[in-house]
Amino acid sequence: MTIEVHTLDDGAWISVNNERRISVSQLWRLATHDFCPCDEADVLVEAFREVGVSYPSIEARIVGECIKCGTDGVTDWVSVGRAIDGDFYPVVPESVHFPG
Amino acid sequence: MPSKVEGWKDEVYGAEIREHLFEFAEQGWEAIPDDEHDAWFERFKWWGLYHQRSGQESYFMMRIGTPNGVLEPGQLQAVGEIADEYARGPADNPEFGGAYCDWTTRQSIQLHWIRIEDVPAIFEKLEANGLSTIQACGDSWRNIVGCPVAGKDKHEHIDAWPIAEELHEEFKGNDAYSNMPRKWKVSVTGCDQGCGQGDINDLAFEPARKEIDGEEITGFNVRIGGGLSRKEPRFARDIDVFCTPEEASDISAGMSALFRDHGDRDNRFNARIKFLVDEWGPEKIRDTLQDEYIDYELETAGEDLRENYTYNAGHDEVHGDHVGVHEQPDGNYYVGLNVLVGRMGAADTLELADLAEKYGSGETRLTQRQNVILTDIPEENLDDLLAEPLLEDYSPDPHPFMRGSIACTGTEFCSLSIVETKNRQVRYARWLKDNVELPADMMDFHVHLSGCTASCAQPQIADISLRGMKSRKDDDVVEAFDIGLGGGLGENPHFADWIEMRVPADEVPGYIGNLLDVFEAEREEEESFREFIAARDEEELGELADPEETDYEDPYMHNTKQTWYPYAEDDDMEGRPTPARADGTPISADD
Numbered sequence: 001m002t003i004e005v006h007t008l009d010d011g012a013w014i015s016v017n018n019e020r021r022i023s024v025s026q027l028w029r030l031a032t033h034d035f036c037p038c039d040e041a042d043v044l045v046e047a048f049r050e051v052g053v054s055y056p057s058i059e060a061r062i063v064g065e066c067i068k069c070g071t072d073g074v075t076d077w078v079s080v081g082r083a084i085d086g087d088f089y090p091v092v093p094e095s096v097h098f099p100g
Numbered sequence: 101m102p103s104k105v106e107g108w109k110d111e112v113y114g115a116e117i118r119e120h121l122f123e124f125a126e127q128g129w130e131a132i133p134d135d136e137h138d139a140w141f142e143r144f145k146w147w148g149l150y151h152q153r154s155g156q157e158s159y160f161m162m163r164i165g166t167p168n169g170v171l172e173p174g175q176l177q178a179v180g181e182i183a184d185e186y187a188r189g190p191a192d193n194p195e196f197g198g199a200y201c202d203w204t205t206r207q208s209i210q211l212h213w214i215r216i217e218d219v220p221a222i223f224e225k226l227e228a229n230g231l232s233t234i235q236a237c238g239d240s241w242r243n244i245v246g247c248p249v250a251g252k253d254k255h256e257h258i259d260a261w262p263i264a265e266e267l268h269e270e271f272k273g274n275d276a277y278s279n280m281p282r283k284w285k286v287s288v289t290g291c292d293q294g295c296g297q298g299d300i301n302d303l304a305f306e307p308a309r310k311e312i313d314g315e316e317i318t319g320f321n322v323r324i325g326g327g328l329s330r331k332e333p334r335f336a337r338d339i340d341v342f343c344t345p346e347e348a349s350d351i352s353a354g355m356s357a358l359f360r361d362h363g364d365r366d367n368r369f370n371a372r373i374k375f376l377v378d379e380w381g382p383e384k385i386r387d388t389l390q391d392e393y394i395d396y397e398l399e400t401a402g403e404d405l406r407e408n409y410t411y412n413a414g415h416d417e418v419h420g421d422h423v424g425v426h427e428q429p430d431g432n433y434y435v436g437l438n439v440l441v442g443r444m445g446a447a448d449t450l451e452l453a454d455l456a457e458k459y460g461s462g463e464t465r466l467t468q469r470q471n472v473i474l475t476d477i478p479e480e481n482l483d484d485l486l487a488e489p490l491l492e493d494y495s496p497d498p499h500p501f502m503r504g505s506i507a508c509t510g511t512e513f514c515s516l517s518i519v520e521t522k523n524r525q526v527r528y529a530r531w532l533k534d535n536v537e538l539p540a541d542m543m544d545f546h547v548h549l550s551g552c553t554a555s556c557a558q559p560q561i562a563d564i565s566l567r568g569m570k571s572r573k574d575d576d577v578v579e580a581f582d583i584g585l586g587g588g589l590g591e592n593p594h595f596a597d598w599i600e601m602r603v604p605a606d607e608v609p610g611y612i613g614n615l616l617d618v619f620e621a622e623r624e625e626e627e628s629f630r631e632f633i634a635a636r637d638e639e640e641l642g643e644l645a646d647p648e649e650t651d652y653e654d655p656y657m658h659n660t661k662q663t664w665y666p667y668a669e670d671d672d673m674e675g676r677p678t679p680a681r682a683d684g685t686p687i688s689a690d691d
Contacts, residue, residue, distance in 0.1 A: 006104045008138055010368065010554070012515035013154070018137045020154045024552070025511070025518045025661040027570055027577055044570045046518070046553055047330075049369060063330075063369075067571055067602050072331065 003083040005058055011047030014060055014080060016088040022080050024048070026093040028062065030078070033099045036071030040096065043067075049074050056082045075099050106365050108139040109239065114278035117143045125219045129158045129679060130687065132216075146240060146278075148233025149219070152212065153515040155664030158679030158687070159189060161513055162214045163236035164226065165243035166466060167268040168250055168261055168288075169207030173462025178229040179209055180449035182222055187446070189213030190677045190684060191668040193512070195523050199446040203439055205506065205558055206285070207466045208236060208243045212513055217682035234272050239280045241271040241356065246288045247295035248467040252428045252475055257307040257405055258318050260290030263348050270349050277356050281363030282371035284356055285327070288320075288348070294409035295422070297468055299593050300326045300558065302373050303355050304336045305348055310402025312344075319344040321401045322351060324385055325377030328555035333595050334374040339386045342402040354393030362388070406591045412469075412546065412561060413590025414630030420544055421469045423503055424496050425482065432460075433482055434475045437491065438498035440529060441507040441522045442470025451490050459485040468558075470506055501532040504546040504563070508556035511660040512667075517551030518568035519579040519605065520656035520666055525549045528609055531652045536613040539620050545629065546588075547612070549581075561587045563629050564612060565596040571604050578657045579605045585615075585641060586633030594630075597638060603647040605657060610648030618644050 008015045014022040023045075030041040047063040057079045065072040076099035081090040091097065102110075112120065121144060124132050132140055141151040150161040164179065171179070183201050189212065192198040202210040214222070226232055235241050247253060250261035267286065271277055277284075288305045289296030298304025305320035320343050326336030343351045364370045377385055390398050412421075423436040437452075444452070452472065456464050461476035472494070477485060486496065495502070505528070508514070510521025528547070538545060548562035559565035565584030570577055581603050584596030603611060623632050633641065660666035664676035677686045 004135070006138065008142075009515040015138050018135050020515075023154060023661060024516060025570070025659065027572075042572070044518070047369075047516070065569075067569070070601055 003053065003058075003086060003088065005051050005053060007048045007051050011049060011063065014048050014051050014058070016058065016081070016083075017086075021088060021090055022048070022060070027067065028064070028078065028093050029096045030075065031096050031098055033076065035073065035075050035099070036066040036069050038066055038068045041066045041068065043075065051080075052077070053083070056084055058083060058088065102365050103368050105142055105239075105368060108142050109279055111139070112143055114146060114275060115273060117146050121147060121149075121216070122220050125216050128682060129216055130681075143238075146235060146238035148236035149214070149216075150237050152513045153511070153661075155673050155676050156189075156513065156678055158215065159212070160214045160216065161509075162211045162222070162233060163204075164209040164211075164231055164233050165236040165272075166208060166231070167244045168246040168264040169248045169466035169468075170261065171464045171466070172230060173457065175229050175231055176456060176464045177450065177453040178225055178231065180446050180453055182225055183211050183449060184446035186215070186218045186222055187211040187213055189665075190680070191665050193523070194667050195526050196443050197445050200443050201446065201449050202509070203442040203444070203466045203470045203472060205442075205468050205470060205556060206243050207245050207248065207468060209466070210509070215680075215682055232272070235278070239282050240278055240284060241280075242283050242285050244268055244286045244288060245296060245301070245468060247291040247293070248422055248465045248473055249295075249426075249434055249475070250290055252434055253291050254427065254429050255293055256291040257309075258290040258345065260288045260296070260305070263290075263305070263345055264288045266349060267352055271352065271356070277353070277360060280356065280360050281365045282368065284359060284373075286352065292405060292408040293411045294406065294413070294589055295411040295468070297412070297589060298323060298326070299335045299589055300328055300561065301336060302327065302359070303352065305343070307405040308342055308402035309405060310342045310399060312399065317344055319402065320348065321404055322355075324355065324382070325374040327372055327374045328558060328560050329372070330369070330553050332374070333555070333560050334377070335593055337377050337382045338401060339382045339389070340401045341386060341389070342399040350394060354389050357393050358385070358389055409589065409591045411590070412588055414563060414586075414588040415590075415628045421471065421503060422467050422473055423471055423498065425486070428476070431479070432475075433477045433479060434473050435477055435482070435485060435496050436467070436471055436473045437494040437496055438503045439471050439494055440502055441505055441525050443522060444472070444494070448490060448493070452494070455485060455488055455490065499533045500538055500543055500545045501529045501536070501547070504544060505529040505549070506546070506557045506562070507549040508551050510551040510568075512665070514551060516554050518570060518661070519551050519581070520660040521549055521551045521557070521568070523667070524605065524654065524656055527652070527654065531609045532612060535609070535650070536616055537620070538616060539623070541626065542629070559584065559587075560595040561589055561593070562596065563588070565598075566608065569602050571602040573604045577659060579660065581605060581608055583608070583611065586630050588630050594634070597633070597641065599638070599641045600647060606652060606654040607647035607649055609652045610650040611645055613650070614645035614648060
């Protein structure tokens with residue numbers, strides 16, 4: 001089954017199969033990353049720069065700022081969910097993520 | 101590779117979107133194929149319709165472009181009637197009620213909770229009154245801005261309104277410029293105070309003087325590539341071109357064609373012309389304009405007439421923000437009224453339209469500070485107008501904290517915003533007015549609150565800049581702000597310096613109060629706030645004041661973006677009454 005993913009509204013959303021599924025404004029915790037000096041970054045998502053599929057994972061590069069240290073920039077690819085049989089299962093933003 | 105949006109635009113874009121829009125309107129929301137939602141919502145922007153954020157499916161924001169903010173007699177009445185009839189959603193706003201108009205920082209009008217089924221009737225009424233939503237959003241020529249009292253101002257080098265009007269007529273609905281890589285914002289300034297805010301526009305016509313063939317001509321110097329979005333603010337750059345008023349259309353055609361042909365269509369984050377100016381430099385922009393788009397010899401820049409630029413400059417201003425009573429060159433007056441955060445209820449809008457007809461010519465104008473102006477008031481009508489009860493709420497002589505407050509749309513409706521904005525700014529302004537003393541000589545103090553880095557409230561050019569953020573407080577995620585200080589325009593514009601970061605929203609008023617106490621105690625005589633900030637380095641600014649909780653209460657500390665509507669009694673996303681049919685009945689997933 002194919003799955004359609006793209007960003008919308010200047011990166012405000014990740015749309016999966018024409019449904020707005022992942023939004024800016026949430027905090028994402030990142031571990032083993034090179035986004036900032038923090039062991040565990042706490043990144044406010046201000047936009048989604050790119051989105052892609054590494055089946056079954058849907059991945060995005062996040063434009064954001066770590067609210068612990070203030071570093072801002074673009075993250076490496078972060079999994080935002082999985083596509084299984086054409087359905088999308090988002091990750092929980094508040095959980096810990098491992099970009100790469 | 102061209103972006104996804106470019107692919108959608110290749111299929112259908114520009115004026116032709118209208119017929120599809122009307123077909124969907126006739127058949128109803130459910131006729132838009134599910135797998136084409138994103139493509140159509142992107143296209144609808146060209147006709148001024150912006151699908152509201154998640155949780156508010158099937159409702160749209162509608163933007164009406166009013167060039168230079170000019171509303172001719174009868175037009176405000178039409179807008180008020182449309183808002184009253186069509187801009188009503190499933191829940192009211194606790195500050196503004198159930199139907200309202202937003203006056204924007206680009207002198208446009210925004211209505212919310214618009215249903216697609218109502219669009220043909222709304223367009224019919226708008227067009228019958230000489231108004232349109234064409235190209236109000238999307239990748240095209242946006243609303244043209246300028247000094248809101250152009251032609252009625254005692255402080256202008258040239259009346260820029262006919263030029264703005266000519267550009268509006270020429271470039272709205274013009275197929276050659278209907279599909280740009282990204283938005284295209286134009287400002288035309290003829291006054292001597294810089295009210296057009298050209299420095300933050302893609303294409304700016306700025307007043308200038310040049311001797312050509314022995315004749316001194318007042319026209320414009322051309323600047324390119326200003327803008328505030330993302331964390332990449334730029335002031336428009338001088339490309340060393342002077343143009344006469346008659347040439348403004350040629351230069352506009354050339355510059356917008358240059359952007360159309362050379363702007364980045366692969367990466368929308370890099371698409372605005374400010375990035376092309378970064379890459380090429382002003383000289384290459386000028387050379388390309390000359391070589392590829394203009395068939396006569398461009399004049400080099402004339403003498404800038406920016407020395408009296410006082411608008412939003414942080415010091416003494418002659419007509420300031422246009423609020424108050426001001427004499428026009430013809431002996432009549434214009435009266436600028438303060439509209440807190442730019443939002444006016446539909447009933448008040450209709451009453452204002454009546455006052456414009458009763459006391460003036462019926463014309464009203466919108467400013468880039470989200471306020472309204474009634475023009476052409478004969479002197480003998482002034483006292484009666486100023487005694488009208490409506491002016492108690494929309495004052496021509498407001499408290500500095502009320503007149504200085506600007507806010508964008510925020511999480512109430514906007515997809516990009518991080519935090520709630522307008523209602524919070526109303527609460528900030530009221531609390532500051534009641535609790536914080538400003539120095540007696542300070543009539544203007546600008547607090548611009550923007551929900552995100554898109555910067556629609558122009559936060560970087562304010563005394564106090566607030567930009568939406570998040571923080572953790574007592575283990576809870578709370579809405580917060582980065583705070584910048586000392587920004588403004590003027591002859592030598594300056595972006596705010598970001599000093600206090602990630603301040604929880606309920607500690608912001610306390611910070612501003614503490615900061616102003618220090619300002620009052622330490623300022624040199626008659627030193628403006630902007631001068632006070634500019635005289636200190638970043639470390640000193642960081643030590644000036646601390647954020648602090650006070651008796652200010654903020655009901656929007658939670659993640660308002662995760663609600664379907666932040667002010668609904670039951671705001672949970674799961675219980676949202678959307679999408680809805682034309683009569684407002686929710687469409688369930690089982691339908």
